[in-house]
Amino acid sequence: MVTRVLLTLVKAGVIRPLGPRGLAGTVRGYLHWDITLAWGYQTGAGRHPDRAAIIDDDGVLTYAQVNERTSRLAHAFRPRERIGLLCRNGRAFIETMTACTKVGADAVLLNTGLSQGQLAQVAADQEIDRIVADREFAGVLPDLPVHFTDELESLIADGPTTPLPRRPPRGRLIILTSGTTGTPKGARRPEPASLAPAAALLSRIPLKHGDVISITSPLFHAWGLAAFQLGLVLGATLVLRRRFDPAQALRDAEKCTAMFVVPVMLQRMLEQEHRPELRIIASSGSALPPKVAARTLEEFGPVLYNLYGSTEVSWASIATPEEMLREPGTAGKPPLGTRLAIVDDQGRPVPEGETGRIFVGNEMLFDGYTNGTSKESLDGLMSTGDLGYRKDGLLFVAGRDDEMIVSGGENVYPHDVEDLLSTLDGVTEVAVLGVPDEEWGQRLAAFVVGAETLTAEQIRDHVKANLARYSVPRDVFFVNELPRNAAGKVLKRQLREQH
Incomplete structure (x- = not known):
């Protein structure tokens, strides 16, 4: 397993020969921050300081700039403080998350679609101390201290350059469930203990070091967050827009090598005429309709990868273009280091072709909901809440267990x-x-x-x-x-x- 992880990381260019400066930045970042977002930007500042890290509606920031700016911003937060992020895709979201990591503050990723009442309930449930928010949300914010994102530049400019404490307490990352059935719950996500989780995704989605990646899916959602974290490991340039516009996304794609989408966004882009060349289109976040998969493969070429997972289990399986060309409705196969079982109501494995409950095991299973509950587990595997079956070695998802x-x-x-x-x-x-x-x-x-x-x-x-x-x-x-x-x-x- 260790050998396969290393080979996958070498193939993707994550592990490669480094000069003295790059090696020093990587080691210094690890000693100071462990394997966190802070380590990623410290490493990037050493390996490729002048490479664009973020391209957004406000311009371009290099890896060196993001590393310095987030260190300055971190002085505005306190260890163990709980910060709510209510931001659209852009530098403010990424820099606030990274600053929280550098000081050991908790980050709660808030859904931009929540109502005023839902936000107030979530803020109370998650015990949020203050909020970093885009000014457009001023009218729905709960009664808490707030830093508006258009004011972060002054916090960064005024932030001291004095060194931050080494190995701060590990801040918790809390993602909200989708909230399709009521007020969303907070799910505690673990920080990766190694690069093995990145290798798992790279074993099925052939991203490369230095890719230019457009992330159209929301960063507060598990899929957008995964794209950000994976892109950082790869030293990628991330292209972000505050609002999704299919025509703009396709224009951005002309300068990108990869794009992360949710299916409805992919469907909106298929309604446009432009078809830029991409090496990878990675889709997740909701069910990918077979017709959309087939049309994407026909019009963009064999570049579509479909990840099936959830906020709680992270990932379960990934379908490659070859698998979807054969079976457009498939969810593919488990990636490296992932176990998958389909069982009946008594927990017994079902034969191939029969529908059962899907259970998954990997290194990124969530730590439970913040209300003290969790998902059902079975022999170290966690329930996805979905039903599915296998056919010719491929996984097919039949729908939610509670929707049958x-x-x-x-x-x-x-x-x-x-x-x-x-x-x-x-x-x-x-x-x-x-x-x-x-x-x-x-x-x-x-x-x-x-x-x-x-x-x-x-x-x-x-x-x-x-x-x-x-x-x-x-x-x-x-x-x-x-x-x-x-x-x-x-x-x-x-x-x-x-x-």
Whole structure:
């Protein structure tokens, strides 16, 4: 295992010969900060000080500049203080997170889509001391001390250059769950103890040292955060925009080698005409519709990689372009050092082809929710909360465990119906969910976007012709759009309330 990790890191260029300056920066960063974000920028400042670290709406910052600026900013925070970050993608988010690491403060990554009431509840639940926020959120902030991001420049300029304490206490990183079913919970994410987690992702996604990576997914979300952390290990240049615009993202891609997206963003970019050359498009954060996968592979070439995971388990599997060309709906295979099991309700492995509960083991399983609860575990593996099956060695996700319905005594998986309907001409988006039914207990309802030429009967006939009769949605609603959170996940709770 150790040998495979080292070989993967060498192949990606993470481990390579260093000059005296680069070696000194790497060693000095490790002795001072351990393997943290602070170590990453200290190392970058030694190995490639003049390389662009961040390109955002405010310009360009080099690795040396980010390292110095975050050391100055760190003096504004205190060890064990809990800082809430309510920022869109850009330097303020990254520099605040890194400054927290340098002083040993906790960082709570706040979802920019939360309401005023949700923010107040989260701030109380997570015991946040103060907030760093974009000024656009001034009207929804809880009653706490706040540093607006347009004021950080003065904090950095006024920050002392005196050395920071060596090996500060490890600050905790707290990510909020998606909140698709209510107020989001805080999930404590571990700091990587080594470069093995980076090697795991690089074993299936062939990123390289010095890549230029566009991160369109929100940094407060687990996928955007993973892109940032992996990019730092690679000494990459990160291209960030405060707001996602498909045309702008495609223009940015002309100067990039890789792009991290969530599926709905990829779908919006496919609606544009421009097709820049990219070596890698990495997608995660929500289910990737097979039709979107197939079209991306056709129009951009064999460059699409799809990661299946969650805030709690980080990653479970990654699908390569070759695997999705064969099976567009697959979630792929577990990467290096990852264990995956599909079991029945008694915890027994199910045969290939049978649907069961997905459990995962890797080095980045979360440390539990901040309210003291956790996910179910089995022999060192953690539940993803999803159902799935294996076919020809590949993983397929059937949907959420709590979304499966029982209709007339039959188990029905809404995800199967969503995948089928998404292949219909004219359908751009679709969500299927269970609703109460007096006769059958539950039935399926389909919410369809973009199918102007289709009727509800045609939708039902298509399902009837391809799936079991109990998978046919009794209710079909044509809507202009699906409600989504800031990370791109469909808010099925809102659809259920509208039903």
